[in-house]
Amino acid sequence: MTIAENITHLHQKLDPQGVKLVAVSKFHPVEKLAEAYAAGQRIFGESRVQELLAKRPLMPDDVQWHFIGHLQTNKVRQLVGNVSLIESIDSERLLDAIDAESQRKGIVTRILMQVHVAQEETKFGFSPEELLDYFRSRKFESLKATHICGLMGMATNTDDNDRIRQDFTTISRLYHEILNLCPDIRGFDTISMGMSDDHDLAIECGSNMVRIGTDIFGNREY
Numbered sequence: 001m002t003i004a005e006n007i008t009h010l011h012q013k014l015d016p017q018g019v020k021l022v023a024v025s026k027f028h029p030v031e032k033l034a035e036a037y038a039a040g041q042r043i044f045g046e047s048r049v050q051e052l053l054a055k056r057p058l059m060p061d062d063v064q065w066h067f068i069g070h071l072q073t074n075k076v077r078q079l080v081g082n083v084s085l086i087e088s089i090d091s092e093r094l095l096d097a098i099d100a101e102s103q104r105k106g107i108v109t110r111i112l113m114q115v116h117v118a119q120e121e122t123k124f125g126f127s128p129e130e131l132l133d134y135f136r137s138r139k140f141e142s143l144k145a146t147h148i149c150g151l152m153g154m155a156t157n158t159d160d161n162d163r164i165r166q167d168f169t170t171i172s173r174l175y176h177e178i179l180n181l182c183p184d185i186r187g188f189d190t191i192s193m194g195m196s197d198d199h200d201l202a203i204e205c206g207s208n209m210v211r212i213g214t215d216i217f218g219n220r221e222y
């Protein structure tokens, strides 16, 4: 199938369910992004700051860029102002750096808090307990130019569907617990979970944003 067909198919499936599609275009050339754009795709996900900044001026202005990779504090200055959503906030220090830079630029940056639930040592993110503490103590109220729009998470990389379902359910429950703790929090409406292999399960578990790369663009050449 072509990239355009993949995009059309995914939108036919996801749009009626109210699930947003992030086309994960990391490591793919801008020609492929243009094909997806021509088929109607507007949200693109990148995991490296330099790559996002290189592609951004080559694509139309109405593209919404999502940053989905591990973000180093020393790259915050370059990224803030150039993305519509940073999905991968994995520390309070990073969040504070983004808030400071957003204030300096006079803009509001939208972010998701990344939750770590997968059974892997190397994954980034807050533990569920850390996130509950963060919201219970209402630390988000000190943010002046950053809007927390929800959670992003990944399931364990395994063929075991029960395990995957368990991870997605944990993230979904956590999201609702946070809403219960802070019923007055505004615009906290996004659960970003699910990739090429597991997005159907993720949606069953409550995801309303999926990040799909391989199923759209094919395998990445690193």
Ligand SMILES: *Cc1c(COP(=O)(O)O)cnc(C)c1O
Pocket: 024, 026, 047, 068, 069, 195, 196, 197, 211, 212, 213, 214, 215
């Ligand atoms: C690369 C990546 C994806 C896309 O993975 P696919 O299996 O190619 O769909 C989704 N989310 C994150 C955070 C990624 O880094």
